[in-house]
Amino acid sequence: MFNNQRATILFKQNYYTEAHIVVNQGGSHSGKTFSIQQVLFCRACEAEKQVITVVGQDIPNLKAGVLRDALGIYNSSETLQTLVKRYNKTDRVFEFHNGSNSFRWKTIVGRWGDYPGMVLPK
Numbered sequence: 543m544f545n546n547q548r549a550t551i552l553f554k555q556n557y558y559t560e561a562h563i564v565v566n567q568g569g570s571h572s573g574k575t576f577s578i579q580q581v582l583f584c585r586a587c588e589a590e591k592q593v594i595t596v597v598g599q600d601i602p603n604l605k606a607g608v609l610r611d612a613l614g615i616y617n618s619s620e621t622l623q624t625l626v627k628r629y630n631k632t633d634r635v636f637e638f639h640n641g642s643n644s645f646r647w648k649t650i651v652g653r654w655g656d657y658p659g660m661v662l663p664k
Contacts, residue, residue, distance in 0.1 A: 552577035557584065576611050583615060587625045590641040609634060 549557075552573050556564055557580075566574040582594050596612075598604045616622055616629070616636070627637045 549580070550577055553580050556581045575608055576615070579608070579612050579615055583612075583622060586636070586638055587622070587640065592641075604634075612636075 550573055552566065556566070556578055566578060568574050579596070582596070586592055586594050596604070596608055598608065613629075616626065625638055625640070627639045629636050
């Protein structure tokens with residue numbers, strides 16, 4: 543985890559799992575989305591040329607929750623900011639210095655990439 547970020551038990555369970563699929567269950571505001579995104583940011587920083595896509599029902603819902611949380615994680619971590627080459631606000635893509643990595647948000651279509659992040663219900 544990045545130096546100034548605290549890791550919850552959810553982060554640790556998702557990050558250190560050997561399972562191919564991990565199901566996170568819990569109520570609203572229980573930290574599922576936030577912890578999963580922390581894991582995905584870590585994965586994007588650790589391995590070169592990874593394509594990570596967070597998918598959901600529609601862009602407005604992604605912007606309202608997932609993207610807002612991701613920007614919060616990014617803005618609160620100086621370490622992460624040094625690892626990100628740029629953030630393309632129009633395409634909602636984080637590009638990392640370690641290659642052509644991307645961390646992007648889309649609706650449910652097409653190939654998802656190396657780490658398909660999550661499918662979020664409405």
